[in-house]
Amino acid sequence: MRSQCEPPDFGEQDFSQFDFTRWHLDGLTLDAAATAVAGLTEKLFTSDDWRKNIQATLPQFQSRTLEFFKQHLKDLQQERAETAADFENRAKVAEQVTNDFRKSIELTAAPVVLDPVPNVFQASLRAVSEKDPQLGLPGLRVQILDPNDEKTVLLESITDLNGNAALTFPPEIVKDRDQRDTHLQIVDPTGKPLAKFADAICIRVGQTEERVVKVPESTAIDENRNQALETRLERETHARQLAARGDVLRRESAKVLDVLDCRLRDTGEIIAELEKPAPSPATSPAPVTSPAPVISPAPVTSPAPKAPVESPQAKPTEKESPQAKPTRKDSTQAKSAQKESAQARPTRKDSSQVKSTQKESPSSSRRRGKKTR
16 A cells, blocks of 8 residues: 555656646646636626625534544544554564464474373374484374284384374273383385384383484485475474564565554644634735835936046057048137137236226225225
8 A cells, every 4th residue: 555645657668758948837728618717717706696605604504514524534544553552463463473483393303292091002103204303204004013022013104294194002901011111113105114223112001102203315205305305394484474464564664663653643734724814804914015116216317427638648559430521610719719709808007907996995995985985
């Protein structure tokens, strides 16, 4: 299960047919149906019915929506707790099954432990390969022989998939041969002896005995040995599968809980947005108005800069054009300008009169006043 919080995965072929020239959708031509829907939508949101009947009920709708999401948040929290507990229990069960199976394999690697029974004798035998003592050989015949007459078989049993065989001596045999040793013989399915052990089992009333016998390697037990190897491989494979089941459950639990955590975060953010107080007119910021235009004073014009005086030594460069010769009209205008400047200058006579006026004493001015009177 992919987490809903993660973005979707895109393959390389998903964008092969995408037209990137229309990425911004500028100037996109709409068909008649799209144009009609757009127009009707605009009319709907600008109509009086929308403002009176729908927009007026938005606060009540918001409160109901907030209640819904709060309850949804509680349900998600409960679901997450139950899901985590369920996965944890399943993982523990898988681990317990794995441990029990491994213990059963360990038990099969030893002779079966039997409980004593009164008046009888029980023997538990395990036939293993001499080359691999942990490999029990199935399908072998185990025989108990009479020491006085080795051709007489007192008891016989066949080993199971684990190479184990259980022999129970009846009361009549136990009563006659109590505290006496017996011979043990291993034969193949055809009756050919594979191994023989003298005085291997001692009969005792009401007791048990466990014994492991090693069968020498030979071609006669190849089939039994191959069957034992197949059984071992199957059990080891099954044990690994059981162990992996717990790991798979824990990984799956992490993915599912990640999705639930994502949904919890999203729901919490929605509730936080819905619980934000609506801005009141008193606390709402004043609308930003554009500042009044500032009338700047008229620019002060600076006097025109004087033309730079060219030095007499300056020579025109090659790019400068030669000076134009003055025409007759220009010379006449220059002469009239000189006359006007000459008239504006004070003459020597005027300057002498000004000086004499400045030198006139105050006594002379009084005299002229008396004569006037």
